[in-house]
Amino acid sequence: MKVITQWISNLPLELIFWIGSLVAVLLLDPHGGSHLSLCPLSQLGIDWCPGCGLGRSMSLLAKGEFQASWEMHPLALLAYVVIISRIWQLIKNLKTTHNYG
Numbered sequence: 042m043k044v045i046t047q048w049i050s051n052l053p054l055e056l057i058f059w060i061g062s063l064v065a066v067l068l069l070d071p072h073g074g075s076h077l078s079l080c081p082l083s084q085l086g087i088d089w090c091p092g093c094g095l096g097r098s099m100s101l102l103a104k105g106e107f108q109a110s111w112e113m114h115p116l117a118l119l120a121y122v123v124i125i126s127r128i129w130q131l132i133k134n135l136k137t138t139h140n141y142g
Contacts, residue, residue: 056131059124071097071104071113095120 082090098114099121101107110117 053131053135056128056135059128059131063124066096066099067103069096069100071100
């Protein structure tokens with residue numbers, strides 16, 4: 042059990058999460074009729090949320106539909122910059138702390 046907990050503690054879970062989120066955004070169909078919403082405001086029945094549509098907007102941006110992306114949520118490009126810079130930061134940290142590369 043100690044070996045398993047040590048192995049899990051060495052996994053870069055945040056890095057795996059951010060890379061997985063980018064893959065999920067790229068696989069998302071922004072034109073689909075219904076989508077999974079984890080938004081607590083949406084679950085409460087509130088129509089307006091500052092973050093709703095961001096994932097679909099990022100997916101549209103990745104597919105080259107710039108105007109539709111901007112209309113859905115104007116902060117999609119900023120979200121990509123933040124996520125990619127965080128991934129870069131985590132990889133640099135991983136390389137220095139575990140002596141990779």
